[in-house]
Amino acid sequence: MAKALTKAQSDIRYGAIWFVGGLVVTFGTHILARDGGGGPYVIAYGPVIFGAFKLAKGIVSLVSGNNEIDPSSVDIETKSNGMNCPSCNAKISTSTKYCQICGRALGI
Numbered sequence: 071m072a073k074a075l076t077k078a079q080s081d082i083r084y085g086a087i088w089f090v091g092g093l094v095v096t097f098g099t100h101i102l103a104r105d106g107g108g109g110p111y112v113i114a115y116g117p118v119i120f121g122a123f124k125l126a127k128g129i130v131s132l133v134s135g136n137n138e139i140d141p142s143s144v145d146i147e148t149k150s151n152g153m154n155c156p157s158c159n160a161k162i163s164t165s166t167k168y169c170q171i172c173g174r175a176l177g178i
């Protein structure tokens with residue numbers, strides 16, 4: 071079972087992917103366009119800005135000690151047969167007595 075990520079970890083991970091991906095596309099096509107005498111030059115500002123924003127948000131919540139779990143990082147297995155936790159609203163399995171995300175007793 072994969073470990074659930076906190077929102078901060080998830081933001082940093084995906085933010086870094088978008089940010090680096092956008093930079094690679096921007097600089098990669100810039101170099102190709104320059105060396106190849108005017109090929110297509112793609113400026114991927116969108117992903118870079120999106121990534122930088124997400125990355126910054128993740129770092130801020132990490133620094134501020136926010137350990138909230140990102141529900142989207144939780145296993146599909148846990149999401150599939152389900153209900154929502156009345157406390158944190160995460161998708162949880164009906165076969166458990168406690169929320170896997172926040173630990174709330176479910177009273178089933």
Ligand SMILES: [Zn+2]
Pocket residue numbers: 155156157158159160169170171172173174
């Ligand atoms: Zn919960």
